[in-house]
Amino acid sequence: METKPIRFVVTGSKGKMGKTLVACAQARPAEFEVAGQVDMGDNLGVIGQADVVVDFSSPDLTYDLTRLCVHNKKPIIIGTTGQTGEEPARIRWAAECVPVVKATNFSTGVNTLFWLTRKAAEILGPGFDLEIVETHHRMKKDAPSGTAKSLAEILAEVRGTQLKEVARHGRQGIVGERTTTEIGIHAVRGGDVVGDHTVIFASIGERVELTHKASSRETFANGALRAAQWVVGKPPGLYSMMDVLGLK
Numbered sequence: 001m002e003t004k005p006i007r008f009v010v011t012g013s014k015g016k017m018g019k020t021l022v023a024c025a026q027a028r029p030a031e032f033e034v035a036g037q038v039d040m041g042d043n044l045g046v047i048g049q050a051d052v053v054v055d056f057s058s059p060d061l062t063y064d065l066t067r068l069c070v071h072n073k074k075p076i077i078i079g080t081t082g083q084t085g086e087e088p089a090r091i092r093w094a095a096e097c098v099p100v101v102k103a104t105n106f107s108t109g110v111n112t113l114f115w116l117t118r119k120a121a122e123i124l125g126p127g128f129d130l131e132i133v134e135t136h137h138r139m140k141k142d143a144p145s146g147t148a149k150s151l152a153e154i155l156a157e158v159r160g161t162q163l164k165e166v167a168r169h170g171r172q173g174i175v176g177e178r179t180t181t182e183i184g185i186h187a188v189r190g191g192d193v194v195g196d197h198t199v200i201f202a203s204i205g206e207r208v209e210l211t212h213k214a215s216s217r218e219t220f221a222n223g224a225l226r227a228a229q230w231v232v233g234k235p236p237g238l239y240s241m242m243d244v245l246g247l248k
Contacts, residue, residue, distance in 0.1 A: 012057030013037035066094035081146030104146030106223030111143035121158040126203040131184035143187040
């Protein structure tokens with residue numbers, strides 16, 4: 001029996017990720033159909049025509065988008081980062097009603113980096129200092145990146161600490177010796193870098209570095225499309241790419 005293509009609506013369609021997502025989907029017509037392209041100021045009513053909504057827009061759209069997805073009973077893939085205030089709670093509320101895949105990065109390679117980071121932190125133990133360095137293009141608005149935050153959260157969880165208590169965002173002046181508990185997070189911005197992330201485990205006499213470098217946004221777009229295929233038909237819940245890739 002022939003399988004119908006997944007019909008999806010992309011929000012943030014005029015952005016770099018939105019355009020890449022549409023291009024990747026159009027290259028795979030047997031699997032995907034773009035049912036709608038929505039950007040700031042456009043009517044969100046087209047959501048009702050989709051099997052799933054893929055969001056690469058703005059945190060400002062979170063409330064309206066999640067509300068409409070719940071109203072129309074549509075699963076949603078959220079790739080937008082930088083949510084603050086009540087927005088994370090709204091995403092959790094939506095996940096009680098419809099399936100939601102929320103990821104800071106949809107790349108298969110980056111999610112493998114998440115898994116490796118956890119394993120390395122568990123194996124190396126507390127004797128290693130933890131630092132994260134991320135580099136992105138000059139147009140990126142939020143810092144540190146959502147991916148860097150996820151890496152830091154993994155490290156803090158393994159260490160049994162709260163990230164907000166141990167995070168150190170860059171250093172300047174006479175800051176004193178590095179503590180054994182802090183997690184350094186450093187954001188570099190410049191040029192057209194798609195996204196580089198390095199996790200450093202440094203001890204006396206040795207250093208382990210885990211690095212992922214993205215050279216094309218297609219890796220993120222294809223990961224989001226993979227999530228869109230996976231989420232259709234799933235029960236309500238808040239999922240991650242670890243669920244999609246079977247890494248949990």
